Structures are given as structure tokens and as C-alpha cells.
Amino acid sequence: MKSLKDYSTPIFWAEGDPGKLDRALWKITFDGLIEKPQTLSFERLLKLPVSNVKARLTSVTRWSVEGIWTGISIKELASFLFCKKEAKYIRVFSYREIYDTSIPIEIALKEKTLLAFKFNEHDLTEDYGGPVRLFCPYLWGYKSAKSVVRVQFTDKYISGYWESRGYPDHATIEKGIVRDLNDNGKLKSIPGGEVIDFLS
Numbered sequence: 001m002k003s004l005k006d007y008s009t010p011i012f013w014a015e016g017d018p019g020k021l022d023r024a025l026w027k028i029t030f031d032g033l034i035e036k037p038q039t040l041s042f043e044r045l046l047k048l049p050v051s052n053v054k055a056r057l058t059s060v061t062r063w064s065v066e067g068i069w070t071g072i073s074i075k076e077l078a079s080f081l082f083c084k085k086e087a088k089y090i091r092v093f094s095y096r097e098i099y100d101t102s103i104p105i106e107i108a109l110k111e112k113t114l115l116a117f118k119f120n121e122h123d124l125t126e127d128y129g130g131p132v133r134l135f136c137p138y139l140w141g142y143k144s145a146k147s148v149v150r151v152q153f154t155d156k157y158i159s160g161y162w163e164s165r166g167y168p169d170h171a172t173i174e175k176g177i178v179r180d181l182n183d184n185g186k187l188k189s190i191p192g193g194e195v196i197d198f199l200s
Contacts, residue, residue, distance in 0.1 A: 001120035004128045007065050007181040009057075011127045014161060015098035018147055023131045028115070032091075032153035035082030042131055045115070048072045048080060053112040055137035056195045057144060058173055064195050065181040068121070069135050071114035077151070078109060086155050092134050093150040101143050101160035103136060103171075105153075112137050112194075115148060138194045139171040 026042040051073045058064040074090065083105075091102040107113060116135040117124055124130035129146030136143050142162045163169045175192045179185040189199035 001067070001122075003122040004065065004067075004119050005125070007067075008185070009065050009128065009181055010059070010061070010063060012061075013146070015094065015096065018095045018126055021095065021126050021131060021147060026131045028132065028148055029150045030077070030081050030153075031150070033084040033087040033155060034078075034153050035084065036080075038081070042117075045072060045132065046117075049076055051076070051111075051114060053114065053137075055112045055135075057135065057137065057141050058178060058190070058195045059141040060167065060171075062177060063179040063181055063185070064190070067119050067182075069112075069114055069116045070118035070121070071116035071132070071135060073111065074108040074113045074115065075111070077115065078105075078153075081153075083153055087153040088155045089153075089157050091152040091154055091158060091160075092145040092148055093152070094145050095147040095149055097149065099145060099161045100158075101134075101145050101163065102154075102157055103139060103143050104157075107136065107138050110138060115151075138173075140167075140173055142167060143171045 023042050027039050029039045031037040052070050056064050056066040087105050089102045090108045093100045114135045115132050117132050132148050134145045177187050180188045
């Protein structure tokens with residue numbers, strides 16, 4: 001199966017390319033409104049139940065790529081960490097904590113929202129947010145933060161990196177035209193919301 005690179009998926013790091021990242025030393029801190037705040041190594045994270053979902057990453061810059069994403073569902077993590085009922089959002093931070101974004105807990109707990117580490121059975125490289133990135137096909141791609149180092153469960157919404165620069169906080173995928181990278185970048189029409197099928 002093709003990798004993100006094979007599909008010529010655009011590479012963009014708003015906060016600067018992080019360079020080579022060491023999976024053996026990678027850690028993610030989980031804190032905020034949970035009963036069991038803790039820091040998990042990448043190795044420990046992989047011992048949690050793994051999910052595979054077929055879904056699309058769709059960018060506000062109007063491209064979309066579909067594949068099988070492998071990772072740990074946020075729903076699984078919320079259960080493992082004993083998420084408190086007061087939690088209304090998850091706030092996710094990328095490497096160096098320059099980039100952050102928040103999504104509502106009800107979207108975070110949907111089946112396809114993952115901390116993903118593979119695409120089509122290929123490890124996610126640093127270019128595409130490896131070792132672990134948030135994957136949320138229900139919202140524009142700027143909500144799918146790359147190279148995650150911290151996940152905070154919170155009762156308050158805080159605008160993230162792009163949101164504080166004018167991008168919509170809700171990040172709802174809007175009806176329009178995108179380049180389907182699975183079909184050599186062919187222009188196709190999408191409805192609003194998660195991209196599952198193209199309009200005829």
C-alpha cells in the first residue's frame with residue numbers, strides 16, 4: 001500500500017521542521033481533567049488497544065488523502081486515563097509546544113479520532129507528524145496536530161496556533177473543491193463535514 005509520500009502529500013510545518021525524532025525516547029504527557037495524569041513512552045503507548053480506521057485527512061488548503069490510519073483512539077485513552085466528566089475539550093501540543101490546537105471532547109471521542117502512528121502500514125515519518133500525530137478526519141487538517149508531546153483534557157477552549165492567526169476555531173470542513181491525492185490530484189467536489197464520498 002502507498003505511503004503519504006507516495007501520494008505526494010504536501011509537507012508543511014508552520015513552526016519549522018523538527019528534524020529527526022527518536023521514537024525510542026519519545027514521550028507523551030497526558031494531564032488536565034483526568035484521574036490518572038501520566039507520561040507514556042512511545043513503547044508503552046503501543047501496548048494499548050490499537051485501532052485501524054479508513055478515513056481521509058483533508059487540508060484547509062484543499063487537498064485530501066485517504067488510507068488506513070493506525071493508532072490509539074482518544075476514546076480508549078480517555079477510558080485508560082479516567083477522563084473526568086468536566087472535560088469539554090482536548091488540547092494537543094506538538095513537539096517544542098509551539099504548535100497547539102483544541103477539539104471538542106465529543107469529536108475527540110468519535111471512532112476515527114486517533115493518536116496515529118501509521119498510515120497504510122507505514123510508520124509516520126517526521127515529515128508527516130511522526131512518531132505520533134493526532135488524526136481527526138472530522139475537521140480540517142490543522143486540527144490534526146503533528147508529533148504530539150502533550151494531550152491536555154480541559155473544560156475551557158483555547159485558540160491554538162492557526163486559530164489565533166485567523167483560522168476558524170470550529171474547523172468544520174466546508175463544501176467545495178479539493179485535490180484528491182489518491183487520484184493523482186484530480187479536482188473533486190466535497191460536501192460539508194467529514195469527507196467520505198465525493199459529489200458527482
